Amino acid sequence: MNVLLISANTERVNLPALPYGLALVAAAVRAAGHEVAMLDLLREADQRAAIARAIAALRPRVIGISVRNIDDQCMERPRFLLAQVAEVVAACREHSRAPLVLGGAGYSIFPAAALAHLGADFGVCGEGEMVFPLLVSRLQRGEDPADLPGVYAAGRSGPVARAFASDLDSLPLPRADLWPTADPADPDLWVPVQSRRGCPLRCSYCSTPRLEGRAIRARTPGAVVAEIARLARAGFRRLYFVDNTFNVPPEYALELCHRISAERLEVAWRCILQPHDVPVELIRAMAAAGCVEVSLGFESGAPRVLRAMDKRFRPPDVREVSDRLAAHGIRRMGFLLLGGPGETQETVAESLAFADALGLHQLRITVGIRIYPGTPLAQTALRDGMIAAGDDLLFPRFYLTPGLEYPGPRPA
Numbered sequence: 001m002n003v004l005l006i007s008a009n010t011e012r013v014n015l016p017a018l019p020y021g022l023a024l025v026a027a028a029v030r031a032a033g034h035e036v037a038m039l040d041l042l043r044e045a046d047q048r049a050a051i052a053r054a055i056a057a058l059r060p061r062v063i064g065i066s067v068r069n070i071d072d073q074c075m076e077r078p079r080f081l082l083a084q085v086a087e088v089v090a091a092c093r094e095h096s097r098a099p100l101v102l103g104g105a106g107y108s109i110f111p112a113a114a115l116a117h118l119g120a121d122f123g124v125c126g127e128g129e130m131v132f133p134l135l136v137s138r139l140q141r142g143e144d145p146a147d148l149p150g151v152y153a154a155g156r157s158g159p160v161a162r163a164f165a166s167d168l169d170s171l172p173l174p175r176a177d178l179w180p181t182a183d184p185a186d187p188d189l190w191v192p193v194q195s196r197r198g199c200p201l202r203c204s205y206c207s208t209p210r211l212e213g214r215a216i217r218a219r220t221p222g223a224v225v226a227e228i229a230r231l232a233r234a235g236f237r238r239l240y241f242v243d244n245t246f247n248v249p250p251e252y253a254l255e256l257c258h259r260i261s262a263e264r265l266e267v268a269w270r271c272i273l274q275p276h277d278v279p280v281e282l283i284r285a286m287a288a289a290g291c292v293e294v295s296l297g298f299e300s301g302a303p304r305v306l307r308a309m310d311k312r313f314r315p316p317d318v319r320e321v322s323d324r325l326a327a328h329g330i331r332r333m334g335f336l337l338l339g340g341p342g343e344t345q346e347t348v349a350e351s352l353a354f355a356d357a358l359g360l361h362q363l364r365i366t367v368g369i370r371i372y373p374g375t376p377l378a379q380t381a382l383r384d385g386m387i388a389a390g391d392d393l394l395f396p397r398f399y400l401t402p403g404l405e406y407p408g409p410r411p412a
Contacts, residue, residue: 001034001035001061001062001136001137001139001140002034002035002037002058002059002060002061002062003029003034003035003036003037003060003061003062003063003064003136004036004037004038004039004054004055004058004060004062004063004064004098005022005025005026005029005036005037005038005039005063005064005065005066006038006039006041006051006054006063006064006065006066006088006092007019007022007038007039007040007041007042007066007068008041008065008066008067008068008084008085008088008104009041009042009066009067009068009069010041010042010047010084011042011068011069011072011081012042017042017068017192018040018182018189018191018192019038019040019042019066019068020174020192020194020242021066021103021104021105021128022038022064022066022103022104023038023174024128024129024171024172024173024174025064025066025103025128025129025132026038026174027129027171027172027173027174027175028128028129028130028132028133028171028172029132029133029136030172031133031172032133032136032137034133034136035058037054037057037058037060039051039054041088047087047088047091048087048091051088051091051092051095052091052094052095055092055095055096056095060096060098061098061139061140062098062099062101062135062136062139063092063096063098063099063100063101064100064101064102064103064124064128064132065085065088065089065092065100065101065102065103065104065120066102066103066104066107067082067085067102067103067104067105067106067107067114068104068105068106069081069105069106070082070106070109070110070114070394070396071370071396073366073370073396074366075339075366075367075368075370075396075398075400076367076368078396078398080395080396081106082114082117082118082394085118086117086118086119089118089119089120099121099122099139100120100121100122101120101121101122101123101124101132101135102114102115102118102120102122102123102124103123103124103125103128103132105211107123107125108125108126108210108211109207109210109211109372109373110373110392110393110394111123111125111152111160112152112157112392113392113393113394114394115152115154116154117394119154120154121153121154122135122145122146122151122152122153122154123151123152124150124151124152125150125151125152125160125162126149126150126162126163126164126211127150127162127163127164127165127197129165129171129172130149130163130165130171131148131149131150131151131163134148135148135151149161149162149163150162150163164197164198164212164213164215164217165197165217166217168197168217168218168219169219169220169223173227176234182236184234184235184236184237185235187238189236189238190238190239190240190269190270191231191236191238191239191240192239192240192241192242193224193227193228193231193239193240193241193242193269194219194241194242194243195218195219195221195224195241195243195252195256196216196217196218196219196243196244196248196252197212197213197216197217197218197243198212198213198214198215198216198217199212199214199216199244199245199248200214200215200216200248201245201248201274201312202310202376203299203309203310203311204308204309204310204340204341204375204376204377204380205309205337205340205369205370205371205372205375205376205377205399206372206375207372207374207375208244210372210373210374210375212244216248216249218252221252221255221256221259222259224256224259225256225259225260225263225265228260228263228265228267229263229265231267232265232266232267237266237267237268238267238268238269239267239268239269239270240269240270240271241269241270241271241272243271243272244272245272245273245274246271246272246273246294247273247274247277247278247282248274250277250278250279250282253282253286254281254282254285256289257282257285257286257288257289257291258285258289260289260290261285261288261289265290266290267290268290268291268292269289269290269291269292270291270292270293270294270295271286271291271294271295272294272295272297273294273295273296273297273321274297274312274313275296275297275298275313275317275318275321275322276312276313276317276321277317278321278324280324283321283324283325283328283330284328286328286330287328287329287330291330292330292331293330293331293332293333293361294325294330294331294332294333295333295334295335296318296321296322296332296333296334296335296360297335298311298313298315298318298334298335298336299311299335299336299337300336300337300338300340300347300351301315301318301336301350301351301352301353301354301355302315302343302347302350302351302354303315304342304347305340305341305342305343305347305351307342308340308341308342309337309340310376315354318354318358319357319358322334322358322359322360326359331361331362332358332360332361332362333360333361333362333363333364334355334358334360334362334363334364335363335364335365335366336351336352336355336363336364336365336366337366337369338351338365338366338367338368338404339367339368339369339398339399339400339401339404340369340377340399340401341377341380341384341399341401342401343401343404344401344403344404345403345404348404367400367404368398368399368400369398369399369400370396370397370398371386371387371393371397371398371399372393373392373393377399378393380399381397381399384399386399
């Protein structure tokens with residue numbers, strides 16, 4: 001059965017991202033015996049024409065559309081990115097009668113609301129490598145796939161249970177031919193690698209546990225290193241670990257770094273660290289294994305705000321980790337989320353001064369925190385009257401403590 005998979009993401013904030021999740025789904029569908037083609041709209045100047053060409057070439061019986069982001073998380077001038085995805089859906093409808101199936105991280109946060117808004121036929125919520133091939137096989141046999149775990153069907157309501165893969169090593173990995181436009185020589189290209197899924201942390205605003213579950217599921221370090229070696233042989237030597245927190249658990253991260261070093265792969269990579277319980281031994285191993293940049297999601301430099309976010313660390317922990325990274329020559333990017341519960345003008349000033357003192361290579365500041373369904377922040381926002389009961393939050397809503405609004409005229 002011919003299957004076309006389309007990455008609808010066209011955002012280039014930070015770095016242009018390869019559609020890693022969609023490529024994993026493509027590999028699984030191919031392993032199930034189907035013919036698969038991928039279309040990455042980020043690299044297409046005329047998206048409607050590209051969709052028409054892809055459909056004419058493959059004549060797909062099923063079309064999957066990956067939704068990476070719902071909006072740009074900017075409170076001042078929010079951009080609702082599903083408007084772009086709606087154009088993709090319309091173009092597919094114009095050129096094909098194949099069922100349209102939504103998926104991706106953004107979709108999975110709002111499965112019922114996004115499916116209804118976009119008017120697709122089905123949606124796969126969660127880990128598509130497991131479910132999407134089953135859905136394709138059901139459609140091939142003319143059977144209803146709506147009872148599969150994580151599958152939403154147009155016009156039907158009710159809670160849908162999700163399935164999580166317990167053995168990540170059993171899932172097939174994408175081959176380089178799924179990324180024909182990826183240029184290893186492009187200095188802005190960092191190829192994604194994933195070693196773990198799931199997050200046991202309970203940050204009040206975060207949607208990751210809803211997407212991946214709270215239990216950590218890891219690929220064996222040997223399998224991860226084998227994938228890195230394969231990418232390096234193909235010329236891809238700049239890698240980005242997309243794990244939610246690279247250092248959780250720290251023992252796994254340490255073993256992975258030692259194995260990368262032992263293989264002498266000569267790769268450079270980036271990751272995200274929780275700035276807590278990061279021993280010198282791990283940072284030394286990261287540097288030796290090729291780590292060149294770390295994103296530190298400390299979000300605030302004010303203890304009372306960190307407590308409100310249910311963070312497990314405090315400002316001295318962040319400073320200690322940042323200093324250790326700097327001592328080993330690893331670049332540091334920091335993030336501040338300002339305006340959440342407990343924030344005041346004094347804590348904002350405290351956070352800005354704290355971040356400035358760290359001497360980071362880059363700092364990203366967000367004012368107003370995007371509210372996601374099922375999070376403690378959503379419960380707080382409801383209690384504080386910032387959102388209404390029954391709001392599915394598909395259209396962006398933000399938590400900003402009253403009194404912290406921009407006081408003067410907006411800059412031009």
